[in-house]
Amino acid sequence: MAIYLDNAATTKPHPAVVKAVADCMSEVYGNPSSLHGIGLQAELLVNAQRKTIAEALGCSAEEILFTSGATESNNLALRGIAAAYGKRKPHIVASAVEHASVNNTLDALEKEGFRVTKVFPDANGQFTAKAFLDTITEDTCLVSMMAVENETGHVLPVSAVFKVLRKRYPHIIRHCDYVQGFMKTAENVELLAADLVSVSAHKIHGPKGIGALYVRKGIRLHPVLTGGKQERGLRPGTEAVPLIAGFGEAVRQRHLKTYEFFKQAERCYDALEKRLCETDGIAVNRFMSGIPYILNFSVEGIRSETMLHFLESKGIYVSSGSACSKGGRSRVLGAYGVPDDRADSAIRVSFSGENTVDEINLLVDAIREGQKQLIHKK
Numbered sequence: 001m002a003i004y005l006d007n008a009a010t011t012k013p014h015p016a017v018v019k020a021v022a023d024c025m026s027e028v029y030g031n032p033s034s035l036h037g038i039g040l041q042a043e044l045l046v047n048a049q050r051k052t053i054a055e056a057l058g059c060s061a062e063e064i065l066f067t068s069g070a071t072e073s074n075n076l077a078l079r080g081i082a083a084a085y086g087k088r089k090p091h092i093v094a095s096a097v098e099h100a101s102v103n104n105t106l107d108a109l110e111k112e113g114f115r116v117t118k119v120f121p122d123a124n125g126q127f128t129a130k131a132f133l134d135t136i137t138e139d140t141c142l143v144s145m146m147a148v149e150n151e152t153g154h155v156l157p158v159s160a161v162f163k164v165l166r167k168r169y170p171h172i173i174r175h176c177d178y179v180q181g182f183m184k185t186a187e188n189v190e191l192l193a194a195d196l197v198s199v200s201a202h203k204i205h206g207p208k209g210i211g212a213l214y215v216r217k218g219i220r221l222h223p224v225l226t227g228g229k230q231e232r233g234l235r236p237g238t239e240a241v242p243l244i245a246g247f248g249e250a251v252r253q254r255h256l257k258t259y260e261f262f263k264q265a266e267r268c269y270d271a272l273e274k275r276l277c278e279t280d281g282i283a284v285n286r287f288m289s290g291i292p293y294i295l296n297f298s299v300e301g302i303r304s305e306t307m308l309h310f311l312e313s314k315g316i317y318v319s320s321g322s323a324c325s326k327g328g329r330s331r332v333l334g335a336y337g338v339p340d341d342r343a344d345s346a347i348r349v350s351f352s353g354e355n356t357v358d359e360i361n362l363l364v365d366a367i368r369e370g371q372k373q374l375i376h377k378k
């Protein structure tokens with residue numbers, strides 16, 4: 001049996017999600033924009049899921065746009081605001097630890113003439129409201145800050161930073177990549193104090209290829225794609241109805257288990273942290289505030305990929321960092337001040353509520369065996 005500990009990369013779809021997608025494909029095959037009854041059936045289904053997702057985020061259904069995933073949500077948020085407000089206000093601020101879908105979009109916008117300031121964590125790996133406030137200029141249009149960093153599980157103080165920004169600079173738009181926090185932390189759009197929030201279904205046992213962007217009422221956003229009038233003209237293209245059905249079902253299923261999953265992830269996290277601390281040659285890459293779903297550590301003297309493949313040979317699946325960076329040294333660990341040799345041997349373990357402490361014990365036994373075999377071979 002596989003021991004799957006790479007849930008920050010993606011999760012296994014819940015059986016009820018698989019059923020919802022399949023049922024929708026065979027039964028609700030209309031185009032939501034069609035004017036006849038079969039189209040209407042699809043439209044009703046899409047709008048019911050929109051309501052479910054809106055409730056989970058604490059907003060109204062009209063404020064939710066469906067996208068192909070958080071990469072697109074992040075692109076639409078950043079590029080959409082840059083296009084709407086950026087001519088007069090071409091300055092954008094973001095944390096230096098954002099996911100590639102934010103970071104690389106900002107790099108592209110910089111090449112297109114925008115000014116981008118990236119805020120680095122302090123010596124303790126923390127972000128302060130002051131660090132963000134210090135970057136604000138008269139021409140800042142947007143601040144983007146993720147809620148939970150996907151390689152380390154670090155919880156960024158989005159709510160604190162955004163509330164200060166809202167008070168002092170209410171005209172600046174605030175975007176949050178909430179992918180790793182959605183249905184894992186008790187935030188909603190109000191608590192985050194965000195104008196735009198990106199989420200993705202496949203991190204919560206939903207289907208891949210579907211996500212959403214919350215756009216607060218009154219925020220002016222330009223579409224990135226040109227086409228039809230779907231999603232209020234902000235995201236043209238026929239809605240991915242079966243994936244939307246799966247997204248809604250994933251949220252409903254997750255809702256029933258939010259607390260239970262959190263407690264189980266916490267049990268796994270605590271067990272793993274304790275046993276790793278008892279193991280020589282392992283450093284946990286931990287920062288002051290973390291989520292119990294992700295634990296990052298370095299095994300001295302063994303490159304991440306080498307350990308990853310050793311663990312895979314034992315049927316245990318972990319990650320060497322963000323799945324979206326596919327190898328290469330982690331930019332994010334560097335930003336947190338993790339030295340290069342430690343970053344090169346970093347392993348990310350990420351839990352779902354379905355992992356068990358027995359699995360964690362097998363993981364640690366395998367790591368210790370790997371330390372003996374792999375260091376010896378060097």
Ligand code: PMP
Pocket residue numbers: 008009068069070071072099101146148149150177179180200201209210211323324
């Ligand atoms: N942001 C974060 C923090 C993520 O972890 C991910 C997924 N790795 C994304 C954005 C991109 O999500 P998607 O796979 O839905 O495009």
